[in-house]
Amino acid sequence: MRMKKEGSKQEFLEAVQEFRLPRFSEIPNVGLYLEQASKYISEYLSPLGEFTLTASMISNYVKKGLIANPVRKQYGRDQIAYLFFVAVAKSVLSLDALADFFAIQKRTHSLQKSYDRFCGEFENVLRFTFEVEDVMESQGEETTVEKRLLYTSVVAAVQKIYLERNLEWLSQEELTKEADKIAEKAGE
Numbered sequence: 001m002r003m004k005k006e007g008s009k010q011e012f013l014e015a016v017q018e019f020r021l022p023r024f025s026e027i028p029n030v031g032l033y034l035e036q037a038s039k040y041i042s043e044y045l046s047p048l049g050e051f052t053l054t055a056s057m058i059s060n061y062v063k064k065g066l067i068a069n070p071v072r073k074q075y076g077r078d079q080i081a082y083l084f085f086v087a088v089a090k091s092v093l094s095l096d097a098l099a100d101f102f103a104i105q106k107r108t109h110s111l112q113k114s115y116d117r118f119c120g121e122f123e124n125v126l127r128f129t130f131e132v133e134d135v136m137e138s139q140g141e142e143t144t145v146e147k148r149l150l151y152t153s154v155v156a157a158v159q160k161i162y163l164e165r166n167l168e169w170l171s172q173e174e175l176t177k178e179a180d181k182i183a184e185k186a187g188e
Helices: 009-018 036-046 053-064 077-089 097-110 113-128 145-187
Strands: none
Touching: 009 036, 009 053, 009 113, 009 145, 036 053, 036 077, 053 077, 053 145, 077 097, 077 113, 077 145, 097 145
């Protein structure tokens, strides 16, 4: 089912320009209950209109072992960071691939470093793809297979957003043209 997106193309591009994910240290570390975690993540991602993360989805990720069990029914900073990545990448990666990503991350870098790199990559690719910025900022000088995998997953997710938004905008333009033709004929 295609979700109706609110706002104009210009409004969306302005939202892309201002879009910023919370960095690891900015994620609340007080523990969020299931509904709070869902709402927190969804509100951050809402300007893009693509990423919903319901409470039942989060529960399923926990049941499948993708996300650690909540402590006293609360999700901490680490779990929220993983859920942000899941929310963005779930449309282009299987649950098994997400689990592989997390296993690689745990072997190579701290969650904070990996999550903050993901945030930077996502924001850069998003702005560049929608032509809000002319160049992408470098996310570090070293290139590893793990970094290429992250970059590729981010590009795939952003390209999906780009494709769906532009199809929607073109469809809307066609509907507007048709409505104008009908109004013009009715005025004759």
